[in-house]
Amino acid sequence: MQEIPRLVLNSKKDELFASKQYPKPFAFNAEVAGVFDDMVKRSIPLYCDVTTYLGDWALDYYKAGSHIYDIGCSTGTTMIHLAQRLEKPVTFFGVDNSSAMIAKAEEKLDHAPEQHRYQLICDDVMNVAISNASVVIINYTLQFLPITQRLALLQKIYDGLCPGGILFVSEKVRFDNPQFQETSTKIYEEFKERQGYSRTEIEKKKEALDNVLIPFTEQEHKDFLGQAGFSHCDSVMKWNNFMSLVAFKGYS
Numbered sequence: 001m002q003e004i005p006r007l008v009l010n011s012k013k014d015e016l017f018a019s020k021q022y023p024k025p026f027a028f029n030a031e032v033a034g035v036f037d038d039m040v041k042r043s044i045p046l047y048c049d050v051t052t053y054l055g056d057w058a059l060d061y062y063k064a065g066s067h068i069y070d071i072g073c074s075t076g077t078t079m080i081h082l083a084q085r086l087e088k089p090v091t092f093f094g095v096d097n098s099s100a101m102i103a104k105a106e107e108k109l110d111h112a113p114e115q116h117r118y119q120l121i122c123d124d125v126m127n128v129a130i131s132n133a134s135v136v137i138i139n140y141t142l143q144f145l146p147i148t149q150r151l152a153l154l155q156k157i158y159d160g161l162c163p164g165g166i167l168f169v170s171e172k173v174r175f176d177n178p179q180f181q182e183t184s185t186k187i188y189e190e191f192k193e194r195q196g197y198s199r200t201e202i203e204k205k206k207e208a209l210d211n212v213l214i215p216f217t218e219q220e221h222k223d224f225l226g227q228a229g230f231s232h233c234d235s236v237m238k239w240n241n242f243m244s245l246v247a248f249k250g251y252s
Helices: 029-042 048-060 078-086 099-109 147-160 178-196 199-209 218-228
Strands: 067-071 091-096 117-122 133-138 161-172 234-241 243-249
Touching: 029 048, 029 099, 048 078, 048 133, 048 161, 048 234, 048 243, 067 078, 067 147, 078 091, 078 099, 091 099, 099 117, 117 234, 133 147, 147 161, 147 218, 178 199, 218 234, 218 243
Parallel strands: 067 091, 067 133, 091 117, 133 161
Antiparallel strands: 161 243, 234 243
């Protein structure tokens, strides 16, 4: 059995929202990129587990000679993790529209396994060609896109996947039931407090993310994936208001 490598997470502690000056509205600028690894580790439940788990799926569905795309690649954590686990040469494409994130990813790739090829693309994903892909990853990214663009992106991914390929999606989700949504918010904010964030930091970040991060329900994600053409979709991991899904492109 293959030993699973530790994730490459290296940033200073996230204290952006502890200061009077903080990114509002929230944006993936140089300030955020500088603390991003710590931010996601402490803000996204099961973040490390999700990244490891998607590696398990990639090992099963990657086809030799095809490509792996990481859309919203941020600091390159996922690509590095997959590169350490896939033994056969792979061409990775990391796409992000934040130049600060791409710069951090470039630093990490300096120490990535040399048998693979890496191409980092700083652009709007709708301008990027997706082709010959057997695995596409879009983790915690759809939620930041305008709702009107989400189905078009999923269709673009579907078209670029090889038959038998998969899309691995992770997102923050909301509940249809208002009472459940209120409870899930309370549970999530308590989680963040346990990670060392103060109530002030939590409230400031929530304010900064208002109308920037717009989550779907689980059913809306599944409906969109079906409309995009995927023949099968299942939720494979969930913690309160965060979940991961895998969508499959059929052979017909």
